[in-house]
Amino acid sequence: MSELLVINNLHASIQGKEILRGVNLTIRAGEVHAIMGPNGAGKSTLSAVLTGNPQYEVTAGEVWLKGKNLLEMPPEQRAREGVFLSFQYPVEIPGVSMVNFMRTAVNEKRKYEGKEPLSATAFLKLMREKKQLLEMADKLNNRSVNEGFSGGEKKKNEIFQMAMLEPCLRILDETDSGLDIDALRIVAEGVNRLKTPDNASIVITHYQRLLDYIVPDYVHVLANGQIVKTGGKELALELEEKGYADFE
Amino acid sequence: MLTLNKGERQELVFINEPQLDLHIQQQEGSSLRVIVINSQFSILNSIEVHHVGTGCHTEIYALAYLKNKESVRTHTHVHHDVGGGTSKQVIKFVLDDEAQGEFLGELKILPNAQQVQAEQTNRNLLLSEKATMRTRPQLEIYADDVKASHGATTGQLDESALFYMQQRGIDAPTARRMLIQAFMQDIAEQISDEGKRNQLLQTIDGVVE
Numbered sequence: 001m002s003e004l005l006v007i008n009n010l011h012a013s014i015q016g017k018e019i020l021r022g023v024n025l026t027i028r029a030g031e032v033h034a035i036m037g038p039n040g041a042g043k044s045t046l047s048a049v050l051t052g053n054p055q056y057e058v059t060a061g062e063v064w065l066k067g068k069n070l071l072e073m074p075p076e077q078r079a080r081e082g083v084f085l086s087f088q089y090p091v092e093i094p095g096v097s098m099v100n101f102m103r104t105a106v107n108e109k110r111k112y113e114g115k116e117p118l119s120a121t122a123f124l125k126l127m128r129e130k131k132q133l134l135e136m137a138d139k140l141n142n143r144s145v146n147e148g149f150s151g152g153e154k155k156k157n158e159i160f161q162m163a164m165l166e167p168c169l170r171i172l173d174e175t176d177s178g179l180d181i182d183a184l185r186i187v188a189e190g191v192n193r194l195k196t197p198d199n200a201s202i203v204i205t206h207y208q209r210l211l212d213y214i215v216p217d218y219v220h221v222l223a224n225g226q227i228v229k230t231g232g233k234e235l236a237l238e239l240e241e242k243g244y245a246d247f248e
Numbered sequence: 249m250l251t252l253n254k255g256e257r258q259e260l261v262f263i264n265e266p267q268l269d270l271h272i273q274q275q276e277g278s279s280l281r282v283i284v285i286n287s288q289f290s291i292l293n294s295i296e297v298h299h300v301g302t303g304c305h306t307e308i309y310a311l312a313y314l315k316n317k318e319s320v321r322t323h324t325h326v327h328h329d330v331g332g333g334t335s336k337q338v339i340k341f342v343l344d345d346e347a348q349g350e351f352l353g354e355l356k357i358l359p360n361a362q363q364v365q366a367e368q369t370n371r372n373l374l375l376s377e378k379a380t381m382r383t384r385p386q387l388e389i390y391a392d393d394v395k396a397s398h399g400a401t402t403g404q405l406d407e408s409a410l411f412y413m414q415q416r417g418i419d420a421p422t423a424r425r426m427l428i429q430a431f432m433q434d435i436a437e438q439i440s441d442e443g444k445r446n447q448l449l450q451t452i453d454g455v456v457e
Binding site: 051054076079087090091092093094100101104105108112144161 | 406408409411412413414415416417418419420422426427429430431433434
């Protein structure tokens with residue numbers, strides 16, 4: 001299997017405070033990697049740095065996506081290259097409708113790939129198909145992005161957008177937080193059905209619960225800004241039992 | 249002085265009117281909607297409305313999108329002289345470069361004007377560090393059985409929304425444009441005349457570059 005993402009000695013800080021202190025991680029196409037760890041270990045910082053959030057500064061290291069230097073790209077280019085983040089806290093955008101938002105995103109990506117924009121009919125058909133996958137209501141199109149959505153609706157909406165954009169690297173940041181068991185099942189099934197041999201997932205979570213549904217090939221423990229332990233899916237169960245005390 | 253007769257309904261739309269000085273009197277049960285849009289010139293908009301009959305309804309929507317050193321002052325005077333009426337004001341400014349905005353909103357509810365509902369909202373978006381906004385709500389309420397609310401906020405584009413949009417592959421200038429349009433959209437939607445509404449939407453598209 002080919003290497004999709006290679007992270008070498010990644011250091012990053014926010015407002016002068018170092019959070020990531022030398023992260024090394026290689027992810028191949030088709031794999032699911034879980035990243036677990038205590039609060040404040042740098043889990044969300046890793047997702048922010050990979051997606052180019054301007055609040056964080058990379059102070060050392062490199063990240064390669066399919067052989068391209070990811071850290072040199074602006075956030076939108078990373079997205080068009082196939083990096084997708086399911087946000088822990090999806091942002092509400094009053095006045096921007098879901099249909100306008102998604103059509104712009106899909107067509108900007110197509111333009112980047114040298115494809116023609118989708119016609120209005122083809123686009124709406126695609127929206128309808130993907131909504132069904134997440135069991136979402138039809139009235140979604142004209143609602144403002146995430147505005148007034150419940151916690152569960154917001155997370156479903158993230159995975160819906162993921163379905164629309166078909167990324168190669170899917171980063172799920174605490175996707176299970178705030179979800180009841182039914183929403184969790186729908187979201188996890190959506191993620192699993194969108195899995196292909198060509199994409200890979202990074203599942204960031206504090207709890208083992210989500211990993212019952214999205215089964216990882218590898219589990220990494222991130223503590224104090226470094227990956228301190230790597231194992232198979234059984235490591236998640238061990239962490240659930242023992243907690244993170246050994247790593248703090 | 250313009251008078252709305254008993255039960256009359258009027259919608260007045262002013263798009264880039266070089267000077268606006270409105271004095272309107274509303275008689276019983278009349279309904280008025282004023283929409284004022286500015287995207288050029290430096291001017292003063294003055295709008296004065298008196299409810300002289302009971303059960304009148306007034307809506308004032310004003311939007312200014314200004315660049316360079318343009319300056320727009322919007323002054324509203326809504327006087328509930330008698331009771332049972334409602335008024336709603338939504339005033340928005342989008343200020344770029346060194347543009348200046350001013351909103352003065354006088355809302356007066358006289359002592360025997362009971363059971364009035366009045367609402368005044370002023371929201372401003374600053375796109376440049378050199379743009380300035382002055383806002384001065386002035387509520388004078390002399391009746392006790394009324395509902396009056398006002399709110400004024402001035403801020404910048406939401407950085408977290410910008411990043412969210414970029415994370416979905418939308419480049420920064422396009423994301424900014426979409427957010428600015430979203431901020432102005434609800435005013436445009438108030439215009440019931442389709443031709444005028446489209447004219448305004450085009451004006452908005454034209455200025456947001």
